[in-house]
Amino acid sequence: xxxxxxxxxxxxxxxxxxxxxxxxxxxxxxxxxxxxxxxxxxxxxxxxxxxxxxxxxxxxxxxxxxxxxxxxxxxxxxxxxxxxxxxxxxxxxxxxxxxxxxxxxxxxxxxxxxxxxxxxxxxxxxxxxxxxxxxxxxxxxxxxxxxxxxxxxxxxxxxxxxxxxxxxxxxxxxxxxxxxxxxxxxxxxxxxx
Amino acid sequence: xxxxxxxxxxxxxxxxxxxxxxxxxxxxxxxxxxxxxxxxxxxxxxxxxxxxxxxxxxxxxxxxxxxxxxxxxxxxxxxxxxxxxxxxxxxxxxxxxxxxxxxxxxxxxxxxxxxxxxxxxxxxxxxxxxxxxxxxxxxxxxxxxxxxxxxxxxxxxxxxxxxxxxxxxxxxxxxxxxxxxxxxxxxxxxxxxxxxxxxxxxxxxxxxx
Numbered sequence: 481x482x483x484x485x486x487x488x489x490x491x492x493x494x495x496x497x498x499x500x501x502x503x504x505x506x507x508x509x510x511x512x513x514x515x516x517x518x519x520x521x522x523x524x525x526x527x528x529x530x531x532x533x534x535x536x537x538x539x540x541x542x543x544x545x546x547x548x549x550x551x552x553x554x555x556x557x558x559x560x561x562x563x564x565x566x567x568x569x570x571x572x573x574x575x576x577x578x579x580x581x582x583x584x585x586x587x588x589x590x591x592x593x594x595x596x597x598x599x600x601x602x603x604x605x606x607x608x609x610x611x612x613x614x615x616x617x618x619x620x621x622x623x624x625x626x627x628x629x630x631x632x633x634x635x636x637x638x639x640x641x642x643x644x645x646x647x648x649x650x651x652x653x654x655x656x657x658x659x660x661x662x663x664x665x666x667x668x669x670x671x672x673x
Numbered sequence: 674x675x676x677x678x679x680x681x682x683x684x685x686x687x688x689x690x691x692x693x694x695x696x697x698x699x700x701x702x703x704x705x706x707x708x709x710x711x712x713x714x715x716x717x718x719x720x721x722x723x724x725x726x727x728x729x730x731x732x733x734x735x736x737x738x739x740x741x742x743x744x745x746x747x748x749x750x751x752x753x754x755x756x757x758x759x760x761x762x763x764x765x766x767x768x769x770x771x772x773x774x775x776x777x778x779x780x781x782x783x784x785x786x787x788x789x790x791x792x793x794x795x796x797x798x799x800x801x802x803x804x805x806x807x808x809x810x811x812x813x814x815x816x817x818x819x820x821x822x823x824x825x826x827x828x829x830x831x832x833x834x835x836x837x838x839x840x841x842x843x844x845x846x847x848x849x850x851x852x853x854x855x856x857x858x859x860x861x862x863x864x865x866x867x868x869x870x871x872x873x874x875x876x877x878x879x880x881x882x
Contacts, residue, residue: 494842500789517746
């Protein structure tokens with residue numbers, strides 16, 4: 481109790497602060513608002529990349545094409561970065577095309593251009609002969625589908641430098657033929673020569 | 674060594690505190706196991722105390738509502754990382770205080786006060802009645818005036834001093850608990866508390882003995 485009846489002490493004043501409370505029905509609204517926000521948090525948690533990954537893995541029909549695209553891009557990236565293992569095969573193909581197109585009796589390029597202008601074009605830039613596309617069918621190994629997926633992938637060649645096109649096509653074809661891995665097998669269909 | 678442990682674990686001091694901590698920990702484990710609805714039990718248990726501490730720091734009931742909600746949502750979002758090293762209560766208080774301090778820091782230039790009603794069962798009702806009679810003021814008017822002066826005086830304290838004062842004097846937490854929540858030493862808590870009370874007394878000089 482205060483010594484002076486006209487004055488309060490600090491404890492008594494702070495008692496007023498302790499008595500500042502919301503009414504009882506305030507807490508119903510508080511709880512309702514909290515549940516709404518909690519639900520919103522749970523929904524947000526499910527969205528975004530997690531949901532995408534979950535969707536991909538839940539549906540094998542989406543996973544296989546997705547994996548195929550990833551692997552194909554990976555193979556192409558490797559092809560551009562590393563020494564091409566099929567370099568030899570590439571030159572063999574080039575030689576084959578050139579020998580088939582070039583008349584054996586022609587001695588000089590001057591004469592070639594006079595006789596067959598098309599052949600001259602082949603000799604100066606032989607890779608332009610190749611539209612360079614390897615297409616193949618991918619079947620899922622583990623998707624338990626009775627029918628093959630028949631997913632056909634043709635590599636676009638417009639972004640590939642001209643001198644790499646034939647090699648890219650060969651690599652794609654060979655990888656598809658020899659590597660039934662990454663959850664799918666690929667049956668080569670065509671190679672664009 | 675055991676002495677050091679005992680002073681760093683304030684909530685194991687009594688059986689009641691220990692059992693409360695254990696009870697909370699069991700609920701937390703249920704939430705962590707995926708029982709989202711179990712978190713409601715913790716909200717219902719602590720909502721009044723959390724709201725109270727935030728309200729006493731902000732002196733604004735609308736902000737207090739939002740900040741209490743934020744604090745509980747933050748706790749819910751982080752509960753998977755709660756390992757039970759401190760009590761859930763201390764952890765929740767720390768989240769609430771930090772959330773409030775960040776808000777106050779961010780909005781320090783645009784603050785206004787909005788008060789809760791003073792409940793009838795205040796221990797000062799007798800003296801308020803005497804004061805009201807002597808000054809010829811109606812009791813509700815006097816209460817409003819006192820409430821306003823008190824809240825304004827609290828807002829003149831720095832955030833750190835106000836927090837210590839509110840946690841100790843109004844929410845009745847121990848020095849050790851406050852030190853844990855504010856991540857400082859017990860000595861710092863004592864010194865801040867001493868300074869805060871002195872400053873508050875000076876601010877309310879007209880009303881006090």
